[in-house]
Amino acid sequence: METQGRVRSYNARRGRLSALTVERMETLAPRHAIPADGPLVPEQAFGRTAPVVLEIGCGHGAAALAYAAAHPGHDLVAVDVFTPALARMLAEAERQGLGNIWMHQGDAVLLLADRVHPCSLAAVHVFFPDPWPKAKHAKRRFVSRQNLDLVADRLAPGGHLLLATDHDGYAAHVRSELAAHGGFDVTEGERPPWRPTDGFEAKGLAAGRRVSEFRAVPASSSG
Numbered sequence: 485m486e487t488q489g490r491v492r493s494y495n496a497r498r499g500r501l502s503a504l505t506v507e508r509m510e511t512l513a514p515r516h517a518i519p520a521d522g523p524l525v526p527e528q529a530f531g532r533t534a535p536v537v538l539e540i541g542c543g544h545g546a547a548a549l550a551y552a553a554a555h556p557g558h559d560l561v562a563v564d565v566f567t568p569a570l571a572r573m574l575a576e577a578e579r580q581g582l583g584n585i586w587m588h589q590g591d592a593v594l595l596l597a598d599r600v601h602p603c604s605l606a607a608v609h610v611f612f613p614d615p616w617p618k619a620k621h622a623k624r625r626f627v628s629r630q631n632l633d634l635v636a637d638r639l640a641p642g643g644h645l646l647l648a649t650d651h652d653g654y655a656a657h658v659r660s661e662l663a664a665h666g667g668f669d670v671t672e673g674e675r676p677p678w679r680p681t682d683g684f685e686a687k688g689l690a691a692g693r694r695v696s697e698f699r700a701v702p703a704s705s706s707g
């Protein structure tokens with residue numbers, strides 16, 4: 485996949501890290517980070533071969549933590565670029581004693597494109613992605629024809645993409661991109677029972693916004 489010069493779906497936030505964030509990353513990241521490079525091989529990365537779920541843009545990890553707790557037989561790889569949020573997720577993973585939550589700090593699109601084998605993921609989760617509401621920024625949205633191709637290629641047979649957004653404009657964008665892509669069977673309106681109301685979802689609900697839920701299964705694997 486051509487990833488050179490592509491537009492990023494995240495804000496490259498910088499700023500001083502707190503002492504707590506630095507300490508958490510130094511002590512906890514070595515226990516939870518996937519290998520820094522090379523193809524992602526479950527046996528090497530997780531010490532077992534089990535269904536692998538990738539969450540793109542996990543923020544402080546409320547959904548990732550809940551999924552890992554509810555699915556001890558799966559390995560959840562939570563990806564974000566934002567250090568304080570990842571550090572908070574790792575601290576909570578330690579508090580809960582979760583051994584099946586893994587992290588990668590970086591661009592999830594590059595991870596998917598360069599290091600994840602085709603047909604290898606049980607699911608891809610994208611919850612409350614940055615909506616990039618201005619027309620001039622719409623090309624930064626994670627959901628695009630190219631990224632849908634990438635996700636479809638990396639999902640194992642029977643795998644699925646879950647996406648939720650509280651931004652009606654983004655929901656319309658997801659609907660039209662999935663329809664134009666044509667390679668997924670799409671169900672709307674099913675909220676995953678394990679997902680807590682937290683993070684950006686809580687903010688959206690407090691502001692009176694509705695949540696749109698998408699479940700997309702590559703048509704070739706949905707039978």
Ligand SMILES: C[S@@+](CC[C@H](N)C(=O)[O-])C[C@H]1O[C@@H](n2cnc3c(N)ncnc32)[C@H](O)[C@@H]1O
Pocket residue numbers: 493494495540541542543544545563564565566569590591592593611612613614626682683684685
């Ligand atoms: C609006 S926040 C939502 C966070 C979390 N999912 C929640 O619901 O609270 C979107 C997150 O996605 C991350 N993000 C966006 N594009 C990304 C990418 N390509 N790779 C990794 N993280 C990404 C951003 O850094 C940000 O933390």
